[in-house]
Amino acid sequence: MAAVKVLADVDTGVDDALALIYVAWAHRTGRAQLLGCGTVAGNCTVEQATANTLRVLELAGLEVPVARGACRPLAGALRTAPEVHGEDGLAGAGVGPLYRKPSPEHAVDQILRLSRQHAGELVLVATGPLTNVAMALVLEPELARRLARLVVMGGGVRDLGNVTAAAEFNFYTDPEAAHVVLESGVPLTLVGLDVTHQVYVEETDLARLQQVDTPQARFARHLLRFGMEAYRRLGGPARFYLHDPLAAAVALDARWVSGRWVSLSVETRGERTRGMCVADWRRQPEAAVPHGPGWAWVALQVEGRRFVGHFMEELARWARGAGADGPAELAGGRDTRDERAAAHG
Ligand code: BDR
Numbered sequence: 001m002a003a004v005k006v007l008a009d010v011d012t013g014v015d016d017a018l019a020l021i022y023v024a025w026a027h028r029t030g031r032a033q034l035l036g037c038g039t040v041a042g043n044c045t046v047e048q049a050t051a052n053t054l055r056v057l058e059l060a061g062l063e064v065p066v067a068r069g070a071c072r073p074l075a076g077a078l079r080t081a082p083e084v085h086g087e088d089g090l091a092g093a094g095v096g097p098l099y100r101k102p103s104p105e106h107a108v109d110q111i112l113r114l115s116r117q118h119a120g121e122l123v124l125v126a127t128g129p130l131t132n133v134a135m136a137l138v139l140e141p142e143l144a145r146r147l148a149r150l151v152v153m154g155g156g157v158r159d160l161g162n163v164t165a166a167a168e169f170n171f172y173t174d175p176e177a178a179h180v181v182l183e184s185g186v187p188l189t190l191v192g193l194d195v196t197h198q199v200y201v202e203e204t205d206l207a208r209l210q211q212v213d214t215p216q217a218r219f220a221r222h223l224l225r226f227g228m229e230a231y232r233r234l235g236g237p238a239r240f241y242l243h244d245p246l247a248a249a250v251a252l253d254a255r256w257v258s259g260r261w262v263s264l265s266v267e268t269r270g271e272r273t274r275g276m277c278v279a280d281w282r283r284q285p286e287a288a289v290p291h292g293p294g295w296a297w298v299a300l301q302v303e304g305r306r307f308v309g310h311f312m313e314e315l316a317r318w319a320r321g322a323g324a325d326g327p328a329e330l331a332g333g334r335d336t337r338d339e340r341a342a343a344h345g
Pocket residue numbers: 013014015016043081084127128153162168169170243244
C-alpha cells in the first residue's frame with residue numbers, strides 16, 4: 001500500500017501527542033508521509049500547542065514543518081482544558097528548552113499550499129477545534145475538492161457530549177468552524193465520541209510498554225497514566241480514551257471503523273446545546289457517496305480491544321525503535337509511577 005500523504009492539524013494535547021507519535025512512526029515505517037503539522041488553540045493556547053508539537057516530533061525523531069495557526073475560535077473566547085491535559089497541555093512535559101522552531105508559514109496557508117501541491121492525494125486529519133480548517137475553506141472553497149479526505153476527531157451522533165451533555169470538546173470549542181466545515185462539501189469522515197469512547201487504555205494495557213526502558217517509553221507511559229488519573233479525578237474510571245489516535249489511524253486506514261453517511265449539522269446557538277452534532281436520520285443519501293454540503297461519513301463502530309492492542313503494540317515498537325536518533329528525555333519522560341515509588345523511598 002502506498003504511503004498516505006498526511007497533514008495533521010492539532011491542539012497538542014495529551015492524546016494529540018499520542019496521535020502524532022502514531023503517525024510519525026507510520027511515517028518512519030513507510031505507511032504514511034507526514035508532510036506537516038498545523039497547530040490550533042484548543043486544549044491549550046496555540047503557542048503552547050506549537051511548542052508541544054515540536055517537542056513530540058523531536059522525541060519521535062521526525063523533522064517536519066510545524067506551522068502555528070489560529071489563536072482563538074472564530075467566535076467566542078477560548079476555553080482550554082488544563083484539567084484533562086495539564087497546565088502546559090502535555091501533562092507537565094511541555095516545559096524546558098526547545099531546540100526546533102515553528103515554520104514561518106501560517107497553518108492556514110500550509111493547508112492551502114499542501115492541498116495544491118498534492119491535489120487529490122492529501123488526507124487532512126484534524127484533532128483539535130476546526131478553526132484553521134474552516135478559515136482555509138473560507139479563503140479557498142475549492143479546497144473541499146482538492147483534499148482526498150478530511151478526517152475529523154469531533155462531535156458524535158449517538159454519544160453526544162463529553163464537555164457538556166450535548167457537545168464534544170472540539171465542536172464545543174469552535175462550533176462556527178465546525179459549521180463551515182460541515183457545509184463545505186469536503187469529503188468528511190467524522191471520528192466522534194460514538195467510536196472514540198469504544199477505545200480506551202487501562203493500566204493492564206501498559207504491560208508491553210512497561211518492558212521498554214527508553215525516554216520514548218517513559219514519555220508514553222507518563223502521558224497515558226496522567227490521562228487515566230485526570231479522568232479518574234473528574235469522576236470517571238481510570239481510563240485513557242484514544243480519541244485522537246483513533247482519528248489518526250482512520251486517516252491512514254479507514255477500515256478500522258465501520259459507519260454510514262449521515263446528514264449532519266452543528267448547533268451554534270443553543271443555551272444548553274451549543275456545539276451539539278445534529279444528525280438527521282430521516283434523510284437517506286441519494287448517492288452511494290453523497291459528497292456535498294451537510295453530509296459526513298460517520299464512524300459508528302470499531303473493534304475497540306483490537307484497536308487498543310494494535311495501538312499499544314505500535315507505541316511499544318516506536319518506543320523501542322525511535323530511540324536511536326531520538327533526543328534526550330522530556331520532562332514528562334520520567335515515569336509517574338517510578339517517581340511515586342522514589343518519593344515513598
Ligand atoms: C477531543 O478533545 C480534546 O481534549 C482531545 O484532544 C480530543 O481531540 C476529545 O473530545
